[in-house]
Amino acid sequence: MAIVNLKDKTIQIKIVYYGPGRSGKTTNLEFIHNKLQQNRNQQISNLVSIDTKGDRTLFFDFFPVSLGKINGFDLKLKLYTTPGQVKYEATRRLVLKGVDGLVFVADSLTSRQDANLESFENLKSNLLYHKQSLSDVKLIFQWNKRDIDEKMIPLSPIEDMERLLNAELKVQSFPASATNGMNVLKTVNYISKETVKSVIEKTILNKHKMGN
Amino acid sequence: MNTVIREDTVTKVEKILQDFIEESGATYALITDMGGNPLFTAGEEDFDVDTLAALSAANYATTKEIANLIKEDNFSLLFHRGNNENVHFAKITQDILMIVLFKPFLSLGLLRLKINSLQQKIVSIIGS
Numbered sequence: 001m002a003i004v005n006l007k008d009k010t011i012q013i014k015i016v017y018y019g020p021g022r023s024g025k026t027t028n029l030e031f032i033h034n035k036l037q038q039n040r041n042q043q044i045s046n047l048v049s050i051d052t053k054g055d056r057t058l059f060f061d062f063f064p065v066s067l068g069k070i071n072g073f074d075l076k077l078k079l080y081t082t083p084g085q086v087k088y089e090a091t092r093r094l095v096l097k098g099v100d101g102l103v104f105v106a107d108s109l110t111s112r113q114d115a116n117l118e119s120f121e122n123l124k125s126n127l128l129y130h131k132q133s134l135s136d137v138k139l140i141f142q143w144n145k146r147d148i149d150e151k152m153i154p155l156s157p158i159e160d161m162e163r164l165l166n167a168e169l170k171v172q173s174f175p176a177s178a179t180n181g182m183n184v185l186k187t188v189n190y191i192s193k194e195t196v197k198s199v200i201e202k203t204i205l206n207k208h209k210m211g212n
Numbered sequence: 213m214n215t216v217i218r219e220d221t222v223t224k225v226e227k228i229l230q231d232f233i234e235e236s237g238a239t240y241a242l243i244t245d246m247g248g249n250p251l252f253t254a255g256e257e258d259f260d261v262d263t264l265a266a267l268s269a270a271n272y273a274t275t276k277e278i279a280n281l282i283k284e285d286n287f288s289l290l291f292h293r294g295n296n297e298n299v300h301f302a303k304i305t306q307d308i309l310m311i312v313l314f315k316p317f318l319s320l321g322l323l324r325l326k327i328n329s330l331q332q333k334i335v336s337i338i339g340s
Contacts, residue, residue, distance in 0.1 A: 003215050003249045007222035012249045045260045048267065059270060062248075064262035078248065078262060094273040098247020203216050 001098040002199040010074045011203075013195055014098055015188075018123050019105035020115035021056065021084030024144040027178035028105060029061050029081055032188055035181070036065060057083040060095045067192065071200065077192055084119065093126045101138040101195030103187055105178075106161055108145040110154040113164060120165055138195045140172045141165060142187050147177035215245070222252060224337050228330060229254035236326050238314040239297065243334070244269055246307050255313070268311045272301050291320065302327050304334055 003012040017025040026049070033047040050059035060080050067075035082092045104123065106116045127133055143161050156164075158175055166173055172190060176183035229241040233255045240255035248266035257264075272290065279286045290301040293316065300312045300323060310330075314323055 001215060001245065001247055001249075003217065003245065003251065005217045005222060005251075007217070007219040014247055014249070045263060048263055059274075062263065062266050064260070064266075076262065078266065080266075090277050091274070094270060094277070097269075097273065098245060098249065 002100050002195075002203065004073070004199075004203045008074075009072055010076055011070075011196070011199060012076045012078065013100045013192075013199060014078045014080065015101040015103065015191055015195060016095060016099045017079070017081040017103045017105055018092075018096075018119070019082075019084055019144075020107055020112060020119040021086070023084060023105045023107040023112070023116075023119075024178035025081040025084060025105045026051075026057055026061050028103070028142070028144075028184055028187070029063065029079055031178055031181050031184045032065075032079065033063055035185060056085060057081055058088065059083060059091045067196075070196065075196060079188070086118075089122075092122075093129055096123075096126050096132075097130055099127075099130075099132070099137055100199060101191045103140055103142055103191050104165070105142045105144050106165060108143050108148070108155045108158075108161065108175075110156045113156055113161070116161070117164060134169065138191060138198055139169065140174070140187065140191050140194070142183070143173060143175045144178055146175040147180050147182065217251065221337060225252045225334060226254050228333050228337075232326060232330055236314070236323055237318050238312050238323065240313040242268070242311045243304065244309050244311065246273060246309060251308070264311065268299075268301060269309060272303070272309050289324075300324070300327065302331070304331055305338075308334075308338070310334075 017028055019025055029047060036044045045064050047061060047063045049061045052058045060082060062080050065077050067077055080095050082095045104120060124134060143158055148155060162173065174183040174187050176187060178184055229252060233241055240257050242250055242261065242264060243252040244250050244265035246269050248269035250261050250265040253261060275290055276286055292299045297313050298316055302310045304310050312327060
C-alpha cells in the first residue's frame with residue numbers, strides 16, 4: 001500500500017523480492033546497495049539483513065532508497081526480500097503486508113523448477129491472506145543464475161520458465177545474474193518505474209481528475 | 213489500495229505528537245503503518261526513520277504471530293529496555309502502530325497512560 005503524504009510531498013512505495021530459497025533475492029539487493037553506494041554522492045541507508053548464522057534470510061533484508069522527484073513529490077522506495085525457505089512461511093507472509101511491486105526471482109537451475117512453481121503458488125496464497133491478488137500489484141519475473149555454465153549444471157531454457165510461470169500473466173521478465181549484476185539494475189529500474197506509474201495513476205492523478 | 217494523507221491531517225497529528233513529547237519528556241515518536249511506512253513523526257532523531265519503521269512493524273507483527281501461536285489475543289506490553297534509550301510499541305488501530313523512544317529515567321507506567329490518552333485523539337483525526 002503506497003503512502004502519499006501531501007504535506008511532506010513524499011510517495012513511499014514497497015517493493016518485495018520473492019522466490020524460492022537460494023534463488024538470489026538477497027544477492028540482488030546486495031548488488032543494488034553496493035552500486036548505489038559506489039555511484040551516488042548522497043548517503044545511502046544501511047542494508048538491514050536479518051539472517052541466520054548460515055547466511056540464509058530469516059526474516060527479510062531491507063533498505064530504503066530515494067529516487068528523486070516526480071510531479072514535485074519525493075519518491076522513496078523500500079526494497080525488501082522475503083525468506084525463501086519453506087519453513088519461514090509466517091515471516092514471509094508478514095513481509096508482504098502492504099506490498100506495491102513484486103520481483104519474483106526464479107532459479108534457472110533445472111532441478112529447482114518445482115521449487116519455483118511451489119514458491120509462486122505460495123506467493124498467490126500469501127497475497128490472498130492480505131486480501132490482495134496478483135492483479136493488485138505490479139509483478140515482474142527475473143530468471144536468475146543465467147551466468148552458470150550449462151556444461152557444469154543444467155539450466156532450464158527461458159522459454160520453459162516462461163511457460164511454467166508466466167504463460168497466463170505475460171508480464172515483463174529479465175534473464176539475469178545477481179552475482180555478476182547482469183540485468184539486476186534493469187530489473188529494479190523497471191519494477192520501480194511501473195509501480196510508481198501505477199501508484200501515481202491511482203492516487204495523485206485520480207484525485208486531480210476528481211478535482212480534489 | 214493506496215493511502216493519501218492530507219496536509220491538515222499531517223499537521224494535526226504531528227502537533228499532537230509534539231505536545232506529547234513536550235509533556236512526557238519522551239525523545240521521539242513515530243507513527244507507522246503495519247507495512248512499515250512512516251506516516252507521522254515528532255522529536256529529534258539520529259537514525260534512519262524508514263529502517264526504524266520497517267523493523268518496528270516487523271517486530272510488532274512477529275509478536276502478534278507468537279501470541280496467536282500460543283492462543284493469546286495479543287500481548288498488552290511490547291517494550292524494549294536499553295541503557296540509554298527505551299522503546300515502547302503501541303497499536304493505535306488495526307493498521308497503525310506508534311513507537312515511542314524515551315530515556316530510562318522516565319516512568320513507563322506514566323508514559324503508557326499518556327499514550328493511551330493519545331490513541332483516541334489520533335483515531336479521531338485519521339479514522340479507525
